[in-house]
Amino acid sequence: MKQTILITGGAGFIGSHVVRLFVQKYPELQVVNLDKLTYAGNLENLSDIELKSNYTFVRGDVVDKDFINELFNMYNFDGVIHLAAESHVDRSISNPLEFVETNILGTVNLLNAARSIWKNNMNGKRFYHISTDEVYGTLGQTGLFTEETSYDPRSPYSASKASSDHLVRAYYHTYDLPIVLSNCSNNYGSHQFPEKLIPLCINNIFHKKTLPIYGDGKYTRDWLWVNDHARAIETIYFTGVIGETYNIGGHNEWKNIDLVELLCDIMDEELGRPKGDSRQLIRFVKDRQGHDRRYAIDASKIAKDLGWEPSVTFQEGLRESVRWYLGNHEWLNNVTSGSYQKYYEAQYKD
Ligand code: NAD
Ligand code: DAU
Numbered sequence: 585m586k587q588t589i590l591i592t593g594g595a596g597f598i599g600s601h602v603v604r605l606f607v608q609k610y611p612e613l614q615v616v617n618l619d620k621l622t623y624a625g626n627l628e629n630l631s632d633i634e635l636k637s638n639y640t641f642v643r644g645d646v647v648d649k650d651f652i653n654e655l656f657n658m659y660n661f662d663g664v665i666h667l668a669a670e671s672h673v674d675r676s677i678s679n680p681l682e683f684v685e686t687n688i689l690g691t692v693n694l695l696n697a698a699r700s701i702w703k704n705n706m707n708g709k710r711f712y713h714i715s716t717d718e719v720y721g722t723l724g725q726t727g728l729f730t731e732e733t734s735y736d737p738r739s740p741y742s743a744s745k746a747s748s749d750h751l752v753r754a755y756y757h758t759y760d761l762p763i764v765l766s767n768c769s770n771n772y773g774s775h776q777f778p779e780k781l782i783p784l785c786i787n788n789i790f791h792k793k794t795l796p797i798y799g800d801g802k803y804t805r806d807w808l809w810v811n812d813h814a815r816a817i818e819t820i821y822f823t824g825v826i827g828e829t830y831n832i833g834g835h836n837e838w839k840n841i842d843l844v845e846l847l848c849d850i851m852d853e854e855l856g857r858p859k860g861d862s863r864q865l866i867r868f869v870k871d872r873q874g875h876d877r878r879y880a881i882d883a884s885k886i887a888k889d890l891g892w893e894p895s896v897t898f899q900e901g902l903r904e905s906v907r908w909y910l911g912n913h914e915w916l917n918n919v920t921s922g923s924y925q926k927y928y929e930a931q932y933k934d
Contacts, residue, residue, distance in 0.1 A: 588614040590661045592646060592694065593668030595619040597776040598714070600629035601814040602665060607639045609818075614638050616659055619668065620645045623923055628915060629775045646690030656697035663710045665821060666694055669745070672779055673718075674931060676741035677873055687744035688751070695755045706762050712821050713752040715767045717806070717833065718742035722876035729767075730882045731829045738874050756827050764824040766816065768832040769881045773810030773901065774908040778920055779927065782902075785844055786909045787916055789851045789862045796932055799871035801841030804878040808834035809901035812894045819892045830890070833881025836898050841866075846899075850906050870934050 594603040594617030607615050619625045621643055633639055644651050646668050668690060670676065670683045695711065702709045720729040721736030737746040755761040776783045785795050816832045824830060838846075848862035886892045896904075909916060920928075 586612060586614050587662040588616060588659050589663040589665065590616050590618060590655075590659065591665045591667065592618045593625070593666075595621055595625035595627055595629055595641075596667065596671070597624070597629075597773075597780075598771055598810055598813055599667040600626075600775055601773070601810050602667065602817050603630060603639070604633055605814045605818055607633045607636050611638050614640070616640045616642060616661070618642050618644055618646070618655065622670075623927075624671065624777045626775075626777075626919060628918065646693055647685050649693045649696075652693045652697045653700070656701050660701060661698070662708065663712070663821065664694060664698055665712045665714065665817065666691065667714045670741070672777075673739050673741045674779070674872060675927075676739055676744070678930075680740035680744075683740050683744040684747075687741075688747045691748040692751055695751060695761065699755065699759055699761055702761070706760060709762050710821065710826070711752070711755075711761055711763045712817070712824070713749065713763065713765045714817065715749050715765055716742065716745050717767050717769045717831070717879050717881050718876065719746040719749055719767060720879075723878040723880060725878070728880045728882035729831060731767075731831055731885055738876060742876075762826045764820055764826060765829040766820050766824075766832050766886075767829065767881075768813055768816070769806035769808050769834060769879060771810045771813050772807050773905050774912075775915075776810070778916065779924070779931075781840065781843075782847065782905065783909060783916075785847050786851065786906060787920060789848060789865060790855070790910070792865065794867045795844055795848075795862075795865045796867055796869040797841055797844060798869060799875060801844075801868060802839050803875060804837050804839050804880070805843075806833045806880045807836050807838060807843070807898060808832065808894060809896050809898075809905075812896065812901075815895070816886060816892050819890050820886070823890050825889075830886040831881050831883050832886060832892075833883040834894050834898070835881075835883065836894075837878075837880050838898070847902065847906070850903055854903075854906055854910060869932065
């Protein structure tokens with residue numbers, strides 16, 4: 585019998601790459617994409633695979649317990665890859681409750697539904713929870729987050745993700761639910777909503793708008809190409825050990841200001857603008873509240889145990905991403921109209 589897998593948040597940035605990979609590479613799997621289609625969810629991200637016979641889209645909210653239970657009873661899923669979340673730190677600072685509801689309650693609803701349909705036979709079943717390196721808090725100038733690093737979340741977003749991670753592990757220890765988890769660093773690539781640093785700057789450079797850099801610009805992130813994250817998710821879903829956690833990262837730390845300068849230079853080359861032109865758009869603005877100074881991942885466990893490594897250099901991945909955004913103006917225009925304009929004005933008003 586064909587296996588059926590639920591991917592939540594599949595219309596978002598990372599989720600759409602994961603859905604595409606699974607639908608195209610595994611025709612023997614039936615993929616159900618459950619997404620509420622919030623501001624961050626966009627079915628245009630999947631227009632190339634939406635007619636595939638092994639793909640089904642369902643619009644719904646993970647917070648709606650009755651709906652989730654019905655969905656699990658209807659499809660009798662063999663596996664779950666849970667990506668649906670409120671994912672933007674700045675939005676969590678202005679509206680924490682939405683993050684608590686979706687990220688914590690939504691995850692518990694999925695755990696309960698999986699537990700209920702798998703209670704008599706957990707063999708071959710798998711609940712895979714996608715999380716973030718932000719749960720570990722912030723690093724000083726040295727050191728890396730390992731799977732053993734204590735949790736120390738510092739924003740409403742990371743606190744809600746940390747809480748969901750704890751619940752997923754609690755269901756493994758308490759109910760033997762076959763879970764696996766991963767915590768990944770910052771992703772970049774095509775189809776990312778332009779409220780996050782890289783697509784926001786690409787869009788602003790194109791329109792010759794200022795580039796807002798929070799604080800002193802020396803905050804550091806470890807960037808990974810989204811397609812490499814999707815490959816890591818594939819690897820962990822099929823070969824990760826039940827009950828285990830895997831850190832995923834790009835061995836690729838950049839201070840925000842250095843990254844934005846690199847992006848300006850790539851954009852100038854791609855747009856045929858004089859070298860240095862776009863750097864003039866950079867502005868240092870008011871810092872994010874509780875801004876974590878540095879994230880960096882030790883991804884040696886997934887490399888050693890499962891054989892996963894990033895496949896592209898940052899320069900290659902970033903240039904390919906820039907070309908994707910420049911070649912997809914319609915996508916950018918569609919997502920930056922309407923409510924995005926209001927968000928942008930409120931976020932950058934000072
Ligand atoms: P995103 O914001 O682009 O997409 C989230 C998706 O979830 C959207 O399609 C949205 O419509 C959907 N969604 C939101 N609330 C929902 C609800 N209540 N019910 C059903 N669907 C809902 O996020 P992303 O950047 O693709 O992140 C996906 C996952 O990966 C998240 O769990 C995030 O915490 C995690 N993560 C992201 C990064 C990153 O750099 N973006 C890094 C590590 C981990
Ligand atoms: O580390 C993984 C996390 O990466 C994920 O869990 C989150 O879902 C994802 O949004 C991302 O969080 P960040 O807060 O690191 O990403 P963001 O793109 O919002 O910001 C990256 C860095 O750039 C951060 O130090 C804040 C800074 N920044 C961001 C924006 C939007 C600016 O300086 N200016 C900006 O306008």
